[in-house]
Amino acid sequence: MSNPFSLHGRRGLVVGIANESSIAYAVARTIRELGGEVAATYLNAKAEKFVRPLAEGLGAPIILPCDVSRPGELEAVFESMQARWGTIDYVVHSIAFSPLNELHGRLVDSTSEGFRIAMDVSCHSFIRMARLAEPLMPKGGTLLAMSYYGAEKVIEHYDLMGPVKAALESSVRYLAAELGPNNIRVNCISPGPMLTRAASGIKDFDELMADATTRSPLGRLATPEDVGRLAAFYIAETGSNITGNIGYVDAGYHALG
Numbered sequence: 230m231s232n233p234f235s236l237h238g239r240r241g242l243v244v245g246i247a248n249e250s251s252i253a254y255a256v257a258r259t260i261r262e263l264g265g266e267v268a269a270t271y272l273n274a275k276a277e278k279f280v281r282p283l284a285e286g287l288g289a290p291i292i293l294p295c296d297v298s299r300p301g302e303l304e305a306v307f308e309s310m311q312a313r314w315g316t317i318d319y320v321v322h323s324i325a326f327s328p329l330n331e332l333h334g335r336l337v338d339s340t341s342e343g344f345r346i347a348m349d350v351s352c353h354s355f356i357r358m359a360r361l362a363e364p365l366m367p368k369g370g371t372l373l374a375m376s377y378y379g380a381e382k383v384i385e386h387y388d389l390m391g392p393v394k395a396a397l398e399s400s401v402r403y404l405a406a407e408l409g410p411n412n413i414r415v416n417c418i419s420p421g422p423m424l425t426r427a428a429s430g431i432k433d434f435d436e437l438m439a440d441a442t443t444r445s446p447l448g449r450l451a452t453p454e455d456v457g458r459l460a461a462f463y464i465a466e467t468g469s470n471i472t473g474n475i476g477y478v479d480a481g482y483h484a485l486g
Contacts, residue, residue: 231466233465233466233467234263234461234462234465234466234467235263235264235465235466236260236263236264236265236461236464236465237263237264237265238264238265238318239260239264239265239266239318239319239464239465240265240266240267240268240310240314240316240317240318240319241260241265241266241267241268241310241317241318241319241320241321241370241371241464242267242268242269242270242306242307242310242317242319242320242321242358242362243256243257243260243267243268243269243270243321243323244270244295244297244306244320244321244322244323244324244358245270245321245322245323245324245375246269246270246271246280246283246284246323247272247276247279247280248279248280248283249283250453251323251453252323252375252420252423252453252456252457253321253323253324254283254453255452255453255454255456255457256321256323256453256456256457256460256461257269257284257287257289257321257457258287258457259454259457259458259460259461260319260457260460260461260464261287261288263461263465265318265319265461265464266288266289266290266314267284267287267288267289268289268290268291268292268293268306268309268310269283269284269287269289269291269292269293270292270293270294270295270306271284271292271293271294271295272294272295272296273294273296274294277294280292290313291306291309291310291313293305293306293309297324297349297350297354297357298346298349298350303354303357303358303361304361307361307362307365310365311365315365316365316366316367316368317362317365317366317370318366318370318371318464319370319371319372319373319464320358320359320362320370320371320372320373321373321460322354322355322358322372322373322374322375323374323375324350324351324354325347325350325351325375325390325393325394326346326347326350326351327343327346327347327351327389327390327393328343328346328347330343331343331344331347331388331389332388332389332390333386333388334388334389335388336388336389336391336392339388339389343389344389344393347389347390347393348393348396351390351393351394351397352393352394352396352397352400355372355374355397355400355401356400356404358372359372359404359408359413359415362413363408363411363413366411366412366413368412369411369412369413369414370412370413370414371413371414371415371416371463371464371468372404372408372413372414372415372416373415373416373417373418373460373463373464374397374400374401374415374416374417374418375417375418375419375420375456376394376397376398376417376418376419376475377390377394377419377420378419378421378477378479378482378483379391379394380394380395380397380398380419381395381398381483382483384437385433385437386433386434386437397417398417398419398475401415401416401417401473401475402415402473405472405473406473409472414463414468414469414471414472415472415473416463416468416471416472416473416474416475416476417474417475417476418456418459418460418463418475418476418478419475419476419477419478419479419483420451420453420455420456420478420479421441421445421450421451421477421478421479421480421482421483422434422437422438422441422450422479423438423450423451423452423453438450441479441480441482444482444485445479445480445481445482445485446480446481446482446484446485447480447481448480449480450479450480451478451479451480455478456478459476459478463476
């Protein structure tokens, strides 16, 4: 009997690796440990010096720049995967962005341009990835996005990103419905607060982590490695009948909201 947790022979893309502590890197590392192949991206030349050694350590055969706000870069990544592999089995979207002044301000004071940028990078880029992945998944596959509890409950200082992540979670459900007939499963992982570079932009984040530790039923925070294991579960045969789902990795914190 084959191992339903194995990722041997599965190939795909992880977008969002920034450094050793990033969720995307933990996901990519877990995929490799379970036998899968990973194509990796870095945001720009400044980020490349941090990301490339990590990607090379994973044996990534494709390491390319991918700023989803720059025309053509995302398309080039998928063209490269098609040229090398022909088909892919998964895509992991682990990126989000808001202009800092918008993130630190009230939602009611947000500008249309700031909201547009946050929505484009954090949400619509996942939809674009789904469109590009669909023809490369003739036998089905898995698309994964990363959300946060602020999508459904008000989290102090999360502000603009709350509605944006809510839109991302809704997009996951609609994409699951649209792509299900092609056996493409679309899911979202909602990690609790954890110390990553992206999280450091949220005001008073240390207090948020302390509160989550105190209030969560398990009395602790989750780790990027916990997220990596759930991502692998979705990508492997174990996730073959799960789609349109929001999977929480937060030691139960969401249950007490």
